[in-house]
Amino acid sequence: SQQGEEDPQALSIQEGENATMNCSYKTSINNLQWYRQNSGRGLVHLILIRSNEREKHSGRLRVTLDTSKKSSSLLITASRAADTASYFCATSNQAGTALIFGKGTTLSVSS
Amino acid sequence: KAGVTQTPRYLIKTRGQQVTLSCSPISGHRSVSWYQQTPGQGLQFLFEYFSETQRNKGNFPGRFSGRQFSNSRSEMNVSTLELGDSALYLCASSLALGTDTQYFGPGTRLTVL
Numbered sequence: 001s002q003q004g005e006e007d008p009q010a011l012s013i014q015e016g017e018n019a020t021m022n023c024s025y026k027t028s029i030n031n032l033q034w035y036r037q038n039s040g041r042g043l044v045h046l047i048l049i050r051s052n053e054r055e056k057h058s059g060r061l062r063v064t065l066d067t068s069k070k071s072s073s074l075l076i077t078a079s080r081a082a083d084t085a086s087y088f089c090a091t092s093n094q095a096g097t098a099l100i101f102g103k104g105t106t107l108s109v110s111s
Numbered sequence: 112k113a114g115v116t117q118t119p120r121y122l123i124k125t126r127g128q129q130v131t132l133s134c135s136p137i138s139g140h141r142s143v144s145w146y147q148q149t150p151g152q153g154l155q156f157l158f159e160y161f162s163e164t165q166r167n168k169g170n171f172p173g174r175f176s177g178r179q180f181s182n183s184r185s186e187m188n189v190s191t192l193e194l195g196d197s198a199l200y201l202c203a204s205s206l207a208l209g210t211d212t213q214y215f216g217p218g219t220r221l222t223v224l
Contacts, residue, residue, distance in 0.1 A: 030211075031211055033211070033212070035215075040199060040218075040220070041217050041218065042115070042201060042215040042216050042217045042218050043201065043203075043215040044215070045212050045213065045214065045215075048211055048212060088154065090154075092211065098144060098156045098159055098167050098169065099144075099146075099154075099156065099203075099213060100156065101146075101153060101154035101155075102153070103153045104153070
C-alpha cells in the first residue's frame with residue numbers, strides 16, 4: 001500500500017518557472033525523501049529531510065516538512081527542460097530501510 | 112565509483128516460466144533492496160538483503176524470492192510467471208542497514224506474454 005500521495009499527479013510549466021509538488025503520508029516517519037525518475041529509468045535521490053527538520057535546501061531544491069499535517073512539499077526553482085521527470089516522495093518504514101513510495105508527480109518543463 | 116548495475120536490462124518471458132534478475136551494488140555497499148514498479152501499483156518494496164540474509168520483506172507472494180552473495184551481489188527470482196508480473200524491477204543499494212539514502216540501478220524491464 002502507498003504511504004505517500006503526491007499532488008498534483010501531473011504538472012506542466014515553462015522553463016524558468018517554479019514547480020511545487022506536495023506529498024502527504026499516513027503514519028509517523030523517521031525521514032522523508034524525494035527521488036526523481038527519468039522516463040522509466042532508475043530513481044535518483046534528490047534530498048532527505050528528517051522528522052525533526054522543517055526545511056532543507058539543495059541547489060534549486062527546497063523541501064519542507066510539516067509532521068503535524070503529515071505533509072511535505074518539494075519546490076524546484078527556475079525550472080529547466082532537464083527537470084522533466086517523475087518525482088516521488090518516499091518514507092522509511094519502521095522495520096528498516098525499506099522505502100514506501102507515493103505514486104509520483106509527472107513534471108513537464110517546456111522551453 | 113561505478114553505480115548500481117542490473118542485468119539484463121530487458122527480458123521477455125511467457126506465463127509459467129521463471130526468471131532470475133541480477134543486481135551488483137555500489138562497491139562497499141552491503142545492503143540491497145528490490146522494488147517492483149508498475150503503472151497500476153506504483154513502486155512497491157519486495158525485499159531487502161544484508162550480509163546474505165533477508166532482513167525485510169514486502170507483501171508479495173512466495174513466487175518472488177531472492178538471495179545475496181558474499182560479495183553483496185543479489186539476485187531475485189520469480190517463478191511461475193503471471194501476466195501481472197510485467198514490470199520494471201529496480202534494485203537499490205545502501206551502505207548498511209538503517210542507512211537512509213538508497214542508490215538505484217537502471218532497472219530490468221520484464222515483459223510476460
